[in-house]
Amino acid sequence: xxxxxxxxxxxxxxxxxxxxxxxxxxxxxxxxxxxxxxxxxxxxxxxxxxxxxxxxxxxxxxxxxxxxxxxx
Amino acid sequence: xxxxxxxxxxxxxxxxxxxxxxxxxxxxxxxxxxxxxxxxxxxxxxxxxxxxxxxxxxxxxxxxxxxxxxxxxxxxxxxxxxxxxxxxxxxxxxxxxxxxxxxxxxxxxxxxxxxxxxxxxxxxxxxxxxxxxxxxxxxxxxxxxxxxxxxxxxxxxxxxxxxxxxxxxxxxxxxxxxxxxxxxxxxxxxxxxxxxxxxxxxxxxxxxxxxxxxxxxxxxxxxxxxxxxxxxxxxxxxxxxxxxxxxxxxxxxxxxxxxxxxxxxxxxxxxxxxxxxxxxxxxxxxxxxxxxxxxxxxxxxxxxxxxxxxxxxxxxxxxxxxxxxxxxxxxxxxxxxxxxxxxxxxxxxxxxx
Numbered sequence: 001x002x003x004x005x006x007x008x009x010x011x012x013x014x015x016x017x018x019x020x021x022x023x024x025x026x027x028x029x030x031x032x033x034x035x036x037x038x039x040x041x042x043x044x045x046x047x048x049x050x051x052x053x054x055x056x057x058x059x060x061x062x063x064x065x066x067x068x069x070x071x072x
Numbered sequence: 073x074x075x076x077x078x079x080x081x082x083x084x085x086x087x088x089x090x091x092x093x094x095x096x097x098x099x100x101x102x103x104x105x106x107x108x109x110x111x112x113x114x115x116x117x118x119x120x121x122x123x124x125x126x127x128x129x130x131x132x133x134x135x136x137x138x139x140x141x142x143x144x145x146x147x148x149x150x151x152x153x154x155x156x157x158x159x160x161x162x163x164x165x166x167x168x169x170x171x172x173x174x175x176x177x178x179x180x181x182x183x184x185x186x187x188x189x190x191x192x193x194x195x196x197x198x199x200x201x202x203x204x205x206x207x208x209x210x211x212x213x214x215x216x217x218x219x220x221x222x223x224x225x226x227x228x229x230x231x232x233x234x235x236x237x238x239x240x241x242x243x244x245x246x247x248x249x250x251x252x253x254x255x256x257x258x259x260x261x262x263x264x265x266x267x268x269x270x271x272x273x274x275x276x277x278x279x280x281x282x283x284x285x286x287x288x289x290x291x292x293x294x295x296x297x298x299x300x301x302x303x304x305x306x307x308x309x310x311x312x313x314x315x316x317x318x319x320x321x322x323x324x325x326x327x328x329x330x331x332x333x334x335x336x337x338x339x340x341x342x343x344x345x346x347x348x349x350x351x352x353x354x355x356x357x358x359x360x361x362x363x364x365x366x367x368x369x370x371x372x373x374x375x376x377x378x379x380x381x382x383x384x385x386x387x388x389x390x391x392x393x394x395x396x397x398x399x400x401x402x403x404x405x406x407x408x409x410x411x412x413x414x415x416x417x418x419x420x421x422x423x424x425x
Contacts, residue, residue, distance in 0.1 A: 015373060022370040029365030037374035041381045048385045057385070058392040065399025071104075071253045072398060 004049050008042040076276055080210035083217045084350065085268050085285030090292050091220075091343045092169045093261045094316045095176055096390070098297050100397060103310035105254035107240050110297050112254025116262045117290045119255075123266055123409050124282040126416035131274035133421055139269045140361040146419055152362055154411070158270070159358045161407045163379070165264065166351040168393060170194065171383040173344050175390040180317055181337065191380055197345055199376035202352040203369045206271055209349050216342040223336055224292045227299060230323045230332070235302035260401040262289070263408030270354055313390065352376055 015038065016023070023031055048054050066072065076084070102109045127139070134142045140158075143151035174191045182190060201209055244251070265285060269277050296316055300309040303322055309315040316336075323332035355375060356368045387393055 011377075015377065019370045019373055022367055026367050026370065027365045029363050030367050030370065033359070033363065033366050034370050034374050037371075037378050041374070041378045044378075044381045044385050048381070054385065056388050056392070058387045058396060062392065062395050062399075065396060065402065068399040068402035069256075070402075071249075071256060 001050065005046060007049075008045045012038050012042050076207065076210045076272055078276075078281055080213060081268065081272065081276060081281045082284050082288070083213040084210055084271075084346075085265050085282060086221075086289045086292070087213060087217050087343050087347055088267055088285075088350070089262045089264045090289045091340065091347050092172060093258070093293060094296055094340075095172050096313060096394060097257065097261060097397065098293075098300055099310055099312050099315045100394060101254040101257050102297070102300060102306050102315070104257065105250045106246065106306045106310075107242070107301060108244060108246075108251050109254055109301060109306070110240070110294055111244070112251045113258055113262075113290065113293055113297065115252070115255040116259040117286055119259060119409070120262050120265060120286060121283065123263070123412035124286070125279055126412045127266060127269045128274075128277065128279035128282065130412075130415045130419050131269050131277055133419065134274065136273045136275060138271060138273050138357075139415075140358050142419060144361050146421075155358055155362055158407060158411075159355055159362075161404075162267070162351060162355050162358070163375075163382075166348065166355065166379050167382045167386055168396070169344070169348055169351065170198075170379055171387050172390070172393055173348065174383070175393070176314060176317075177341075179390070180314055188384070191383060194345070194348070195376050195380040198348045198352055199373050201345070201349040202356065202372040202376065206350070206353055206357075209346055209353060212342070212346050212349075216339050216346070220339040220343050221288065221292060223339060224295050227320075227323075228295065230325055230329075231299060231303055234322065235299075236305075237302065239301050239305045240298070256401050257397055260397075260404035260408065262286075263404060265289075266408050266412060267351075267354060270358070271350075352379065 016035075019034070023034055026034070098109070101112055105112045130142070131137075131139070134146075137145070140155055143155050145151070147154075170191070174187060174194055177190050177194075178185070178187050201212065265282060268282060268285075271277075296319070300315050300319055303319060304312070304315060309319075312318050317333060320333040320336040324330050325332075352372055352375060353368075356371045359371060359375075360366055360368050
């Protein structure tokens with residue numbers, strides 16, 4: 001579990017370091033959006049890699065879209 | 073705002089709906105329309121002329137503005153909501169295209185490489201080109217896309233002895249319904265051409281470029297589906313996951329041209345990279361219009377990572393991508409036809425006395 005958490009954290013840290021020159025000059029909105037998107041990405045990756053049967057949005061979308069198909 | 077030449081815009085417009093279309097969709101269309109699959113593309117192309125015309129008229133009313141900024145300036149609250157919906161729509165297309173792309177590489181080219189490694193390399197390349205801006209991506213189109221078009225021109229001559237016209241006969245044997253079903257599947261992909269006014273202003277985007285893009289794309293897709301039918305037959309092509317790739321593998325002119333698929337992939341994959349980069353760029357541009365404080369360069373990195381993660385989360389396997397195609401046009405047509413229709417009637421500049 002801890003090992004699976006280290007991977008995304010390490011990746012996100014590298015991305016933050018690589019982007020630091022851009023982030024440093026950004027305003028509060030820019031910084032917030034950048035870190036928020038990264039945090040959401042890290043959380044999703046952690047969930048997908050740890051859950052045994054992760055909930056797939058495509059399954060719900062498929063069930064939803066199937067009703068909208070006029071040819072079935 | 074991006075300033076592009078007419079030639080670049082035409083290439084980008086054509087690339088936007090052809091490169092992902094030819095991965096897997098032809099097999100689904102051939103499965104529904106059988107020998108009439110080539111006919112089912114035509115209504116889809118004709119329908120998409122209408123929103124292009126309407127959007128060109130809207131853009132003409134607002135000089136030097138792209139559609140995101142028009143929406144924001146004319147209706148600040150409703151415009152922001154519509155921009156958010158469009159961004160979600162484009163983001164879903166980005167995830168779908170990304171996943172289709174890496175699944176294709178994994179199945180057809182690099183079977184032993186883990187999908188995450190392929191995905192990581194693809195998204196890294198796309199982020200780097202998206203960070204460079206639309207102009208750089210447009211210049212990349214000039215390098216690779218004309219060669220992909222050239223391949224579709226010479227492909228029929230390479231199959232001169234291996235075709236059988238009986239696979240396309242009888243025409244309309246099962247009526248019009250299968251043809252319309254095929255058009256239904258095709259229209260949402262072809263409709264992605266409406267992204268052009270979101271990238272450039274009316275000084276660059278005009279109806280003429282959109283129509284030329286549609287015409288070139290129509291030629292390429294028609295040529296490929298006709299070759300699929302004539303060479304592979306409807307029975308075989310409808311059972312293949314990547315019929316166009318298999319079609320290219322059938323080309324054996326002489327010994328030095330026995331791996332024509334590698335030539336096709338050399339020009340096709342960069343075009344796919346460019347489409348994903350451009351989509352990422354458009355999404356960042358849209359967010360920038362809504363929140364002027366954000367920086368597009370850093371945002372393209374974080375959004376690229378989100379797209380990578382969502383590509384693995386949304387879809388478990390390539391079949392889920394295909395299953396979505398049945399009902400997806402109902403959602404896509406809202407953004408590709410219905411909303412442009414609303415824009416045509418509602419988006420008019422304010423007149424001050």
